[in-house]
Amino acid sequence: MWEAFDVGLPDQAAGRAMIAQQLLNGLVSGGVYALFALGFTLVFGLHGILNLAHGGVLMAGAFIAYYTVQAGLPLALGLVLAIIGGGLLSVLLEFTAFRRLRRSGEVEFGAIISSIGANLVLVTIAQRISHTQVMRFPFGTFPIVIYQFLGVRVSALQLFMAACSLVLVVILTFCLYRTGAGRQIRAVASNERAAVLVGTNPNAVYFQTFFLSGALAGAAGVLVGLAFNSIHFMMGEPYLLRGFVVIILGGLGSVPGAMLGSLLFGMIQTLTIAYLPSGLTDAIIYSILFLILLVRPNGLLGKPAAGVMRGRR
Amino acid sequence: MTTLVLDHVTKRFGGLVATNDVSLAIPPARITGVIGPNGAGKTTIVNLITGMLPLTAGAIRLGGRDLTHAAAHEVGRAGIARTFQNIRLLREASVADNIMVGFHRHEAVSVTASLFGLPSARRETARIRVRTQALLERFGMQRFADHPAGALAYGHQRRVEMMRALATEPDILILDEPVAGMNDVEARELGDIFEDLARSGMGIMLIEHNMRFVMRLCANIFVLDGGRLIAEGPPDAIAADPAVITAYLGI
Amino acid sequence: MIKFLAAYRPLIDLFLLQSGYALSQYIVLRAGVFSIASAGLAAIGAYVAALLTMRLGLSPILSIPIGAVAGLASALLISWPLARLRGVYQAIATLAFVQIVLSLNLYAEAVTGGAMGLNGIPSLVGTWTLLPVLIGVGYVVTAVNANKLGRAFEAMRQDEAVAASLGVSVTLNQSIAFGLSGAIAGLYGGLEAFHSYALEPNQFGFAFVVATLSYVVFGGRRSVLGPIIGTAVLVALPELARPLAENRTLAYGVLLMLVINFMPRGIVDSLLEYVHRRRMARP
Structure with a gap:
């Protein structure tokens, strides 16, 4: 379709425009990855929990928005409900899947197992609800408007996605670094026992981080559902798997790292799809992940933790 | 006979x-x-010394062997054993199993023999079990052999840690506050x-806080303050050293 | 007895195969390596064995062991980068490995059959092959536990710093555990290929990872009996209770959450521990 569109431009300019177009597309999808990966990395960075049910929360967000729109309500409400619902679901996960593990002292391994279990539960429930069908937003849920300038096309949806990602990321950063709650969160993360001694309630902190994390994933779910206009019970899995690449690229546990990682990853992925054999995309992406772990396991902005000896857990 | 030597060792964490x-020597057949x-x-x-942290400058030698850049397990293999200040046992394993791991350095059995449970591997295990029994007797701990190590009383856990270190039959044994929390009799x-050792x-x-204990046992004492060596000598000289007294009383 | 065997043969075979995978997963966890690479290693073993026989006419008696060697070699190859990582980093790296194998498998359609997989593999492996092989592998794993390697693994699993201070090379022993896991996974991949006529890439995907982890977590991570009994129960459960069969994934999910939260050592180890404590308490 690009050939048709670019007719009339000199070859070189067309090539440049195409690269610009790919980079733009990558940037937009990177924003969505950021929404997903920020919560993922936040919960790991603060609590040492790798929440493999995070993809399930993304999927749940998309489901909530879909059924809201199906009920004849506006998409904006669907987005808000998905954010709230994603947050609450994530809190529920903390309560059912992780709370007891925190006391057992084997969080690292236990959390992975427990969240795999929780994810299976979420996915199966969604499969039942949707009768294993792929669902689509009704036509016209989001107006199809395309702007173009300098040979680059931007759809209204892309602008909306970018704006959403930006706003939510800014809100998260604000919550984390500029509010009392954020300071408490970071205090508990650095030393739970000391934070308790000075009167911080760790359970409240876990509530806040899981809510923030889930809310972002819920929003990401809606955006993903809109972008591909396809909502199904397995939609969380590729995001979970790619989320790993993003957070490792940025540095596991690092919030700024996850932002940088998402944008980079979005662009790498779009360029790979555009310029390399399509069947190899996944192989290349995961080889990159493996390579990062090999060369720079702490990612771009992470703390040195990847090779730290495990002592008594 | 091998002496452990630290030669102008410096460690910086950032600033x-x-x-x-620090330069010091731990000679054989003596408590330092x-x-x-x-x-x-x-x-x-x-x-x-044990390779858990890399040095910033200086050298560490055991006998003729340079251990400055040796990894933790190489130091263990070279014949330096340690106990940990905050006891670190394999808490889920039994006392006997904790000690048996200590013999690792002396097990000559091949990977193949261990994989397929060949007679040589089984003989080795049986031999180690006998020697573990001997250690348990030496420390008066036979009746705890099958107890999970994590469930023992504090003093007993310290002993298990020492037995495990001794199982490696080290040339140098580093004891990090071995009698902390014990009464005088123990x-x-x-x-x-x-x-005896x-x-x-x-x-x-x-390495000890209990001054009476150190004064009674040690032939030679090194005194550190603020990461720097401030005195060295036999117990009575140390006890009278004004620098040491200042450091301890904080004057 | 014969009747019973005939009726439950598929189930027994499934148990015998899955137990092997469970042991492959078990042995790495035993050594404190947080790998979930067994799925990828099994895929390598399965495809190598099947292709050698289908394309080159090699006898399965040769191609299955070669599949095991391929599993071993792949494991040793990635054990080098893996040894520099710990904990969740190892888990993520091995997950990436599983995904790489899966996507290359899909991509190399000309060789592997792509998404369609391989069909018409001669079915030559049955209960009477699987049973002795499981006994053999069970013996090896038991022997490892009882000897030098097992002691080193146990020390590494519980406290790496202690293990190293006793002269245990964590890198070397992790590689040995990982290699053994790869050999077992490769072997069972080959056995499965010649047991079930067909192979397809997705049978070695994330679902495989979840299943093998479930067996080990449910049964227990210390005793060899743990993964085997865990597999037996989880394979048999859906057959014993119809509603469970219909809600298999849901049941797996709930079970994983319950076990890791309320009985984190798994059923077998918890039971053994209980018996041991009773015996200790007696004068």
């Missing part, structure tokens, strides 16, 4: 100097004390065992 140009107030950098020195019992030729590095 903080945890160990500043390393003392100093809290935060003097005693445990850092242990971690530097401490005396252990002190006798340490003296020294008589058998082992070099012992004793």
Whole structure:
């Protein structure tokens, strides 16, 4: 379709425009990855929990928005409900899947197992609800408007996605670094026992981080559902798997790292799809992940933790 | 006979100097004390020797062997064993199993033999079990052999850790506050065992807070303060050293 | 007895195969390596064995062991980068490995059959092959536990710093555990290929990872009996209770959450521990 569109431009300019177009597309999808990966990395960075049910929360967000729109309500409400619902679901996960593990002292391994279990539960429930069908937003849920300038096309949806990602990321950063709650969160993360001694309630902190994390994933779910206009019970899995690449690229546990990682990853992925054999995309992406772990396991902005000896857990 | 030598060892964490140009020697067949107030950098020195931390400058040698850049397991293999200040046992494993791991360095069995449970591997295991029994008897701990180590009383856990270190039959044994939290009777019992070990030729590095204990056992004492060596000598000289008194009383 | 065997043969075979995978997962966890690479290693073993026989006419008696060697070699190859990582980093790296194998498998359609997989593999492996092989592998794993390697693994699993201070090379022993896991996974991949006529890439995907982890977590991570009994129960459960069969994934999910939260050592180890404590308490 690009050939048709670019007719009339000199070859070189067309090539440049195409690269610009790919980079733009990558940037937009990177924003969505950021929404997903920020919560993922936040919960790991603060609590040492790798929440493999995070993809399930993304999927749940998309489901909530879909059924809201199906009920004849506006998409904006669907987005808000998905954010709230994603947050609450994530809190529920903390309560059912992780709370007891925190006391057992084997969080690292236990959390992975427990969240795999929780994810299976979420996915199966969604499969039942949707009768294993792929669902689509009704036509016209989001107006199809395309702007173009300098040979680059931007759809209204892309602008909306970018704006959403930006706003939510800014809100998260604000919550984390500029509010009392954020300071408490970071205090508990650095030393739970000391934070308790000075009167911080760790359970409240876990509530806040899981809510923030889930809310972002819920929003990401809606955006993903809109972008591909396809909502199904397995939609969380590729995001979970790619989320790993993003957070490792940025540095596991690092919030700024996850932002940088998402944008980079979005662009790498779009360029790979555009310029390399399509069947190899996944192989290349995961080889990159493996390579990062090999060369720079702490990612771009992470703390040195990847090779730290495990002592008594 | 092998002496452990630290030669102008320095360790910096960012701007903080945890160990500043420390030189000391732990000779065989003797108990050498390393003392100093809290935060003097005693445990850092242990971690530097045992390869848990890389040095910033200086060298560490055991006999003729350079251990400056050796990894933790290479230091263990070379014949330096340690106990940990905050006891670290395999808490889920039994006391006997905890000690049996200690013999690892002397097990010559091949990977293949161990994989397929060949007779040589089984004989080795049986031999180790006998020697574990002997250690248990020496420390009066036979009746705890099958108990999970994590469930033992504090003093008993310290003993298990020492037995495990001894199982490696080290040339140098580093004891990081071995009698912390013990009463005088228990401490005396252990002190006798340490003296026995020294008589058998082992070099012992004793890091302790309990001054009476150190003064009684050590032939030579190094005093650290603020990561720096401030005195060295026999117990009575150390006790009279004004620098040491200042460091300890904080004047 | 014969009747019973005939009726439950598929189930027994499934148990015998899955137990092997469970042991492959078990042995790495035993050594404190947080790998979930067994799925990828099994895929390598399965495809190598099947292709050698289908394309080159090699006898399965040769191609299955070669599949095991391929599993071993792949494991040793990635054990080098893996040894520099710990904990969740190892888990993520091995997950990436599983995904790489899966996507290359899909991509190399000309060789592997792509998404369609391989069909018409001669079915030559049955209960009477699987049973002795499981006994053999069970023996090896038991022997490892009882000897030098097992002691080193146990020390590494519980406290790496202690293990190293006793002269245990964590890198070397992790590689040995990982290699053994790869050999077992490769072997069972080959056995499965010649047991079930067909192979397809997705049978070695994330679902495989979840299943093998479930067996080990449910049964227990210390005793060899743990993964085997865990597999037996989880394979048999859906057959014993119809509603469970219909809600298999849901049941797996709930079970994983319950076990890791309320009985984190798994059923077998918890039971053994209980018996041991009773015996200790007696004068």
